[in-house]
Amino acid sequence: MNSQRKLSYQAIMEVSEGNHGWKSILLDHIGVSRQALNKFLHHRKTDWEHKNDLLTEVVLKTYKDHFQRIGAGKILSHITKEHLLDFEVTYYQVRRVMRSEGISCKSKAKKRSRKDDNDQHEKDNVLNQNFEVEKPNMVWLSDSTQLEFGIKETHKVKLSGILDLCSRKIIGSFISPSETAEAEIAMFKETFEEMGDVHPMVHTDRGPAFTAVSFNKLLDEHKVIRSFSRPGTPYDNSPMESWWSNFKGIWMDSHPRPATLEALIKLVQDGIDYFNNIDRLPTKNGLTPEECWNKAIAK
Structure with a gap:
């Protein structure tokens, strides 16, 4: 399934949860049929999807158990040496899951000065109040x-x-x-x-x-x-x-x-x-x- 389409279905379910009538409104708004949504909800997972869910669960638990301060290499070592999964896992699979979940090894944070923060905020402000542009969609x-x-x-x-x-x-x-x-x-x-x-x-x-x-x-x-x-x-x-x-x-x-x-x-x-x-x-x-x-x- 297209990852963006899957993201849309998940967004519809999360936004409409506990809000009666929102599901139909959101479906109409983004042009998705209720039949397509139901097909997604009742989708039977493939073997790859099942293994990926298990891997994701183990990666997140291992990451949390070690204070969020270990990377893909160490997580793979724990999975392999402690036999946490009954199928083979590679470093690149662990790294893919970490990227997908938005997690990374957290090193000890360096103290930052207010000047450093202000400098970063200036860099992030790429537009910099330049409100005159020549073409649409720029x-x-x-x-x-x-x-x-x-x-x-x-x-x-x-x-x-x-x-x-x-x-x-x-x-x-x-x-x-x-x-x-x-x-x-x-x-x-x-x-x-x-x-x-x-x-x-x-x-x-x-x-x-x-x-x-x-x-x-x-x-x-x-x-x-x-x-x-x-x-x-x-x-x-x-x-x-x-x-x-x-x-x-x-x-x-x-x-x-x-x-x-x-x-x-x-x-x-x-x-x-x-x-x-x-x-x-x-x-x-x-x-x-x-x-x-x-x-x-x-x-």
Whole structure:
């Protein structure tokens, strides 16, 4: 099974767990049939998958038992000498599992000065507030914001978005119960599939969802350049912050609070359509984001 598709199925199950009705909404959102999801859930593991699960379990336990301070070589030695598995295991298999699980040998951390931290944050901020780009899909900004729905009882959800920096057009969005790596993965996966073979710079803040190993593994697969805002510096992502401010202040505040999740989703979709296709940008010679996108593509 395609690893990205499998990741999507897992994300759907994790995001929808304990949230009634979300599974159908998420399936519709990313274009996956319930039949395909059920096939994944009832998939009978192959011999390779079964052995890989056993290996993963043993690697993680051995790694934890030794205070997370041993690498693939030592883990393999423990597996071999202590007969922890009844099938042959190689160094490269152990290393593959460690990479897949996002673990590595932790050496004693060196003391770092505040200057070192600041220097690293400056290096991570590749975008460096350079908000003028010539073509769509060169830089994507992403962030999430909280929305509410319900009349008698207030329910809160997170709206994530991807803003193309050149056109200021929202090219991806996703509503989920909370900001998680799984939600961001689902949004970015759908956007990459829609945009085709593109390799943008992706700039975000340093929230847990955006620094998660699983999320950045997806970005690595698409060969993107990664950029992060400096701590406590929202201006590093100011076009995205400005879009949220307009969306909530102009659009959401001009409409009654939606009574249901379905009504909220419809209101959000209509709002994105308004800002992409109707609202005109003085900073873009009065063009709408869609017009700006098309003009830049045509050059």
